[in-house]
Amino acid sequence: MNQHYYDTLFSAAREKGLTISAAADEAAMAFLDGKPMGQGKKRWSGRDRHTALWSSEFLKALPADVWSQEPLRLALTQYLAQDRVACPELVARVAAIAPDVLMWATRHSDLVMRQDSPRWLEISKLDADQHEALAELTRVFLIFREAHQVRLDEVARLRNPLRELAPLDLLIYASLFAFEHQIPNLLDGRSRPNLPDVQEAWDAIDDILAWKLASCDESDLQLSETSLASSLRQHLIPFLFPSADRPRHDCYQAFLTLLGAQVELNAFVHRSADAFSYDDSIRFERCGDHLEIVEVDADAIAAWRRDGKKFDLLHQYWLYRGMDALLNAPDLLARVSPANLEANLQALAKAMGTWLRLQEVYGMAEQVRTDTGSSAMVFHVLMTIELMTAFFIEDYLRPYQQSLSETGNSFLALGRLAFSGLLQPDLQNRFPLTWSDRTAKVERIKPWTATAKQPSGSSPAAETILDFMTCDWAAMAKQLRAGEMALRPRWQERPIFKMGRLSLQLPWMMAVQNNSAAVINNLRRLGSRRNETKEETRRIEERLGALFRKRGFQVLVGYEVAEDANAGEIDLICARDGHVLILELKSTYQRRSIKEAWAHRTSTLRKAGLQLSRKVPVVQRALGQDMELMNALGLKNGQPTVIAWIVDTSTEWDHQLFRGFLKISLEEVLIALRDERMLLNQPHGLFAGHADRAHPPDDYEKPYKDDTLYPDGFSAARLVEVIETAAVWEGSL
Template sequence: MIGAYYDTVFAAAQDQGLPVETAADHAASAFLDGKPARQGKRKWSGADRHAAFWASGFLRNLPARAWQQESLGLALARYLTQDRFACPDIVSHVATLAPEVLQQAARHAGLVLRQDSPRWREIEAQADREPEAFIDFVQIFRIFRHAHQVRVEEVERLRQPLAALTPLDLLVYASLHVFERLMPDLLKRRSVRDEPDAQAVWDAIEDMLAWKLATCEAASLLLNDPGIAASLRQHLTPFLFPSGEAPGPRHDLREAFAALLDAQIELNAFIAQSADAFSYDDGIRFVRQGERLEIVEVDATARAAWHRDRDKLIRLQQYWLYRGMEALMTSPALLALVSPAHPEANLQAFAKAMGTWLRLQEVYGVAEQVRTETGSSVDVFRALLATELMTAFYIEDFLRPYHHHLQQFGHPWLALGRLAFGGLLQPEQNRFPITWSDRAAKIARITPWTVTPDHPQGQARAAEAILDFWTSDWNALAERLREGDVAPRPRWQERPVLKMGRHLFQLPWMMAVQNNATAAVNNLRRLGAARGEARDETRRIETQLGALFEQRGFRVLVGHELPAAVCDDANAGEIDLLCALEGHLLILELKSTYQRRSVKDAWMHRTSTLRKAGWQLHRKVPAVRQALRHDAALRQALALPPEAAPEITAWIVDTSIEWDHQSFRGFLKVSLEEVQIALRDDRRWLNDPEGLFRATSVRDTAARPDTGSEPTDTLYPDGFSARQFVAIVESAEIWTDTA
């Protein structure tokens, strides 16, 4: 019987003498983990699992304290997230028994922005049945609905003046806006990424382009040279080269773009800072004061941890640039390839590419070659180098001259016009705020960046693969958006070469300031999560981390399967890493994902991947303890003496920084990079020892570290030991600023 599965899990836990709350936790965790995957030959769907779980008899007999467990609350949130299966009686049951659990589940299900869902109507109905508990809660949701609707309607209204524009036309006005509003601040030695509203602008422009791609005529993306010229002649060149004989600039469209951008920023801010914060930030709560809401902080520690994790990510970017510079300085063959034109900028481009390449190898297990979506094989380092050289090119040949012209003429349009005119005076030098070329020309320009000792002229095939790696096909993307495809779509910074028809477009103003390292990681790990190579990369991460432990004297087992004969839990699963030294045994559960940007994405990671990892260690640690008592071969492989039980430490080791040093079922979550840095004992590079990042402008590319300096900061002044290593990681000592 389909509904009996979870009752069986519950009963089996009780047969082991576990309390009713723990038994319910076991059943709910199985549901959250997608179990069972099938019954006999029939594969279970999500709706099947919902039907089976919510039909379980034990749920109606649980005490309130059982529902207050995270797993039961998340299961309820999972139910409220979907619309295919209905079980309103469980909503009424929990509303009476534990109303605060139902309210939190409604928040975590994101119902505040889905109030047309039948699940929300089930919540609303509780205001009549349990008015004291739910009337105020429902009123808060209604305030959110009104505020959201007002902002959505404003965005839709302001889209109308721009409805007839093509995607290329919209890119023109985006470029004009950036050079008018953002670039002057950047060029006053203030980094765009340091501006509080800069990322909001990039995100809003991307949303506007997504709207345009979803609604435009397919023919508007099949661009040819006459079509490009017509668009620029109408929308761009009148600003850059004003003439009394030609139609003037469309200031009405420029102003309409700015108005829509402001409205889109406001809508996005409402969703991220209000709706998503209400739904996924448990460090705050919203309190109704009449018809308005006030935010009250309820967990300052949790909110501070979020900001610390962001700071750690910035410091890790610094660390990898120092690592990249060190590797570059010890590679004469690579140094010989640095172009004498703008040598400082090109040298830093090589160092950044090398740092990102080391990170992809050591943290994400990426091989030297990966497959692109088109099936070509790309050299990852060369792909990284190409995008860093593009960034260096756009800084040196676009932003610096633009800054000079802006200082000279005092107006962004005059400066852009002078920049573009200078390009027209040189053969094949496009200096417009949007650049474009056909595929063959782009391959020819990238080919010199693929030079190796074996191919001194470069390789066109390698350049073609690099282009495929960084290209977003807007024709295909538009079709996906029109069809409502919910699969992850490339953000424009992740794949910044934009394909429309047979032409490829780039935005110098975006390429000059974007974070290419994050773009590369998410290109491979977010967009490419389903690649066939991902499984090999996961195994490579385990093997490489194991090798680092071995260098410190640990005995290591990678991917160890516990024989059924030596432990009772046959489903304990594979142990990613077992590392033993000096009577200490580390049990590590590794997780590899991507870099997140929103509180919603971070919450999803915490309640899915990390929650499951905590559950896995909850099962694996007792299984390992039991195996050590009965498996002499295992103890011998780990060089553990038979007479004493080892001191066991178990961690969740994750490639992402979110929820760093938080506990999941009692097990510490730490970042993989933190463990690697503690093993290498090179935290000095986290602290910017040579002041490379004290410069505040992305245009200042001349500073670089002297990596020949001797390390002065060690984590192990008395020598390395397993006990001290564990203490250093668990106390987060690598993040102590010793500079």
């Protein structure tokens, strides 16, 4: 391996006439982009790249202003975020000439949560008399460390009373908590003090279950009817029905106490430590032995909140699109059972909306491969999940709400719900959590796989759907014990839990979760390494290109300029009315935290800006020299107006600039091209609450006539104005 790789890059850049600053950028950007990768047995590891970069001679002579540039700051951040390669003299040099850079990198490397790291020891050993700012940072870190340790110790202490319980037992107590506290809040639309919100509680339960899976006996994950019945008799039945056995209030209270402590720990990590590390809109100031948060960028805070609101508005947009598509699918409508018609129609509309989203935004094909190697029809998966949700709402939540209003006691209401199921001729399971073996589950799903050729459905198709939705807890326990935490499924993403011969579901979770986000992240986060992802990316380009063509653009997909191989492939070039749009597309998953969003900004979006900075000049030169390209784009003589955008499947960092290029969401472009801004504004209140109607009103088409982004007709110039002024979101945010 060439240990002087980055020195060679730097020297070559200088020989081409680049400044020291630009040459250092070239080397740092190569490192950030994972170069060199190597080939075969000579492949470079992350450790190899760190060793090569931090031993480079050119770093020793860099002035402070060069260290302040983003590429080197991010490279230094990556150095501080790893523990395998040490270069303490580097830290000392940066501290001497650019202490602000070292403080920035320290903050953004998450060292505040890894204070046992050798990298933090390198910083904390610096002479405090010479580095007062770093000395103050050390005092801040100490406050974080002590506060974190107090919360860790509390969680560890409160786990002790629950160590003998099995994962199933904890699921039972989580279900009791959900029905006693969360479901009543959701049903009456009120929030009660001293209770975590739904997502905070779910994340905490997820963490408690992960701890239990990593520490339980393997036999606890091989459920049988006998072991299930034993757990129910001890931990659930006494809460629901009068019996000789007393309810285990000690276990339930221990679970609630641990849950509260876990919520507090998570809140500290996400709202304090992650905010300190990744939220540049705030600053933490030390006041004696505690810290206070000071807002330093109100615009950035407002932008972050707007991006979150967009997520909700887009969910509504696809619901409306789904209803529209459902009304134009008579074959599908004909299969809807008249029982619970309204709920089933809404479930199918949600499934259809998510299916459209997966196709148009994420490039999904009709089938997707599961972990077992089988192929599942994506729409059937979506329909199954949404119909399950509709079933749990109608057959669990609504009867429970009625009983709760009559009894005023959550456990009595749960007992009534369970007893009503036992009174059914076929003994329906109406317990707070459900279970079945694989054969029974497949039979329940089978009718939802019906097609024209197989009107009764297909058992193999039902099995693949089940595989897609199932998380094998024995396999996940093995993964957790091995310390492989990165891509473990969140329980909403794969909401059927396999434990030996039996599979479990949580009606209270399935009834209220965002199924669209769960399925998208099942595919895009957990399935990011699937073989199909390259094909999906190409389909995104082709489908967006087709939408531009419908608007009269000439479109090139995956264009490469032969004279400049370094520019790489240009995802989309769209031309009309003397305007040329160059689009760099990025497809990822839906993020949930500032930490994930910051990583996206400094990796994928930073790289996208860099790519456009290389591609745009190449295209501009080609437009002046290549008549074949001009003809393909329908351009006449004269220099066209060239505009380049980063188009991303996420809404984070919308309408911000990366290397001078605007970043926008793919869905914003879709809505602008389809002229459907009105669907973001609760048209007719169609999806307010649980939807008051199963069919749209008589003036269903009216919004298309009244609210348009193009009152004077569509043009490329107006599209550019719509995008650059965020007109799609006008009146919605």
